[in-house]
Amino acid sequence: MLKGKTILLGVTGGIAAYKSAALASMLVKSGAKVRVLMTENAKNFINPVTFESLTGHKCVSDTFDRNFEFQVEHVALAKEADAVIIAPATANVIAKLAHGIADDMLTTTTLACRCPKIIAPAMNTAMYENPITQDNIERLRRYGMEIAEPAYGYLACGDTGAGKMAEPENLIEYVYKSCAFPKDMEGLRVLVTAGPTQEAVDPVRYITNHSSGKMGYSIARICMLRGASVTLVTGKTALKPPMFVEVVPVISAKDMYEAVVGRSGDMDIIIKAAAVADYRPCHAADEKVKKSEGQMSIELERTDDILGYLGTHKKTGQFLCGFSMETENMLENSRKKLEKKNLDMIVANNLKVQGAGFETDTNIVTIIGKDFEEEFPIMEKEKVADCILDSILDMRKE
Numbered sequence: 001m002l003k004g005k006t007i008l009l010g011v012t013g014g015i016a017a018y019k020s021a022a023l024a025s026m027l028v029k030s031g032a033k034v035r036v037l038m039t040e041n042a043k044n045f046i047n048p049v050t051f052e053s054l055t056g057h058k059c060v061s062d063t064f065d066r067n068f069e070f071q072v073e074h075v076a077l078a079k080e081a082d083a084v085i086i087a088p089a090t091a092n093v094i095a096k097l098a099h100g101i102a103d104d105m106l107t108t109t110t111l112a113c114r115c116p117k118i119i120a121p122a123m124n125t126a127m128y129e130n131p132i133t134q135d136n137i138e139r140l141r142r143y144g145m146e147i148a149e150p151a152y153g154y155l156a157c158g159d160t161g162a163g164k165m166a167e168p169e170n171l172i173e174y175v176y177k178s179c180a181f182p183k184d185m186e187g188l189r190v191l192v193t194a195g196p197t198q199e200a201v202d203p204v205r206y207i208t209n210h211s212s213g214k215m216g217y218s219i220a221r222i223c224m225l226r227g228a229s230v231t232l233v234t235g236k237t238a239l240k241p242p243m244f245v246e247v248v249p250v251i252s253a254k255d256m257y258e259a260v261v262g263r264s265g266d267m268d269i270i271i272k273a274a275a276v277a278d279y280r281p282c283h284a285a286d287e288k289v290k291k292s293e294g295q296m297s298i299e300l301e302r303t304d305d306i307l308g309y310l311g312t313h314k315k316t317g318q319f320l321c322g323f324s325m326e327t328e329n330m331l332e333n334s335r336k337k338l339e340k341k342n343l344d345m346i347v348a349n350n351l352k353v354q355g356a357g358f359e360t361d362t363n364i365v366t367i368i369g370k371d372f373e374e375e376f377p378i379m380e381k382e383k384v385a386d387c388i389l390d391s392i393l394d395m396r397k398e
Contacts, residue, residue: 001180003031008077008113010086010106011051012093013041015156016122016165020087021046023168024054027175035077037061037106039093061105078112082179086110087148088122088165091133097145098136116178120148120171125161148174173243176225183227184393190228191267192220193260193306195235197253199280201298210358211275213237215323218381219271220245222389231267233259235274253277253303260306264313269392271321272307273347275358279303311342319396321388324348325357334368344395345369347388367391 007027011020020036027034036051038061048059060077086093086106093107097119102108110117119140127133128150137147148171151164194216199207213234220232221242232241233248233256241247248263250256253276264270279300307322314320322343324334327350334348348366351357355378356364363384366375369391376387 001030001176002027005031005082005179006033006035006080007175007179008081008084008109009034009036009051010084010089010093010110011036011038011042011046012086012088012090012106013039013044014088014090014122014165015045016088017042017045019165019168021050021054023085023087023171024051026168026172028055030172030176032175033057035060035081037077037109039104039106041090075112077109078114081113081115083116083118083175084110084113085118085120085148085171085175087118087120087171089119091121091123091127091130091136094119094121094133094136094140098139098143117145118148118171118174118178119145120165120174121150121163122165123150123163124155124157125159125163128163129161146174146178170243177244181222181225181227185223185389186227188223188228188268189231189266190220190223190269190271191231191233191260191263192216192223192270193233193256193272193274193276194220195237195239196275197235197256197277197303198251199253199277199303201281207277207280209275209277211235211237212359213239213274214359214361215363215381215384216271216273217242218385219273219388222382222385223269226389228269231263233263233274253280253306257304257306257309261309264310265315267318269319269321270310271388271392272310273323275325276306277303307337307341307343314342319344319392321345321347321392325351327351331366331368331373334366338368338370345392369395 009024011017024034034055035057036059038059051059096107102111148166150162152162153164154160155163195213196208196211217239220230223230224244230245232245235250248259250259280303282299282301310320320343324337324346326333330348330350334346338346346368349356349364353364355362362378363381364378365384
């Protein structure tokens with residue numbers, strides 16, 4: 001995801017520096033060229049050789065080191081960088097950055113950078129909560145730097161409280177958001193539905209389907225990475241929700257209908273990727289459940305038609321994309337749904353094709369518009385999401 005990107009990883013003198021090695025490794029595995037800048041104090045917690053082994057590049061700490069490949073090292077690194085992340089960021093370095101003090105290689109280079117900057121505070125709770133530190137953090141925000149909020153937990157000093165550096169798995173998401181994709185969806189408000197719904201039969205049993213939510217979650221994440229403001233309305237799944245996305249959890253089809261309808265008027269793009277159960281037990285199900293010889297029969301009624309409502313009430317300029325999961329006559333049935341629901345685009349796949357549909361990490365889709373049709377090969381679902389969004393943006397320009 002970061003292929004061709006250069007990431008500057010700043011490491012300062014805190015015990016959390018050991019986590020920075022894992023972050024450096026993740027960034028490299030994502031395809032980035034990683035250059036590590038360390039303060040002198042950071043070397044007391046982790047050896048520069050660790051980072052050099054992980055990144056394949058010399059770890060830089062001395063502003064006046066003459067053994068380097070650039071004419072003016074800190075300026076050259078600053079020009080090359082696509083993003084800077086300082087993790088851990090001590091109270092001391094935060095104070096320096098907040099007031100433009102550049103007295104070592106890390107602060108000098110950061111001050112020279114025009115790219116996005118991410119600061120991951122890590123320190124004792126009392127230091128973190130000190131009004132001076134909080135003022136400095138707010139100052140960094142005003143200067144456009146993003147703060148990766150520290151976690152609450154047990155600290156190396158023995159205290160329990162705020163100040164624990166965010167985990168590398170979360171920090172790399174900040175880097176992805178900063179530079180992995182062009183921000184061609186910035187300013188757009190997108191609503192995505194994902195996952196299955198559950199229709200209660202009784203306090204124990206319910207009707208649902210095999211949807212894992214992976215396609216919808218992938219779409220929501222890529223929308224966010226491309227700069228959109230994203231709301232994800234999701235049924236119950238085993239997935240971790242994407243960071244930086246507003247998540248609205250629902251259970252039943254009625255819950256999802258109400259959540260979507262209540263927010264739809266404010267959205268520029270709505271993508272319904274959820275696999276909503278078509279039927280639910282009647283409201284008087286308790287009276288109509290019939291049991292005989294160990295078998296149960298339930299009277300059903302149709303659930304609310306989310307796409308039908310959205311298509312009927314689509315506001316001017318709003319883009320509506322649905323999904324069509326078929327087992328036969330995929331293209332014919334999908335075109336009928338596109339027309340009937342008044343959609344701008346529909347994404348079709350055949351659940352019987354290997355590598356497509358529910359619970360897989362890949363998908364094979366055909367994107368259908370009112371005057372075009374494009375079939376895509378098997379791809380990871382995040383790549384499919386990217387292609388879907390490309391098509392939506394192209395159609396919005398027409």
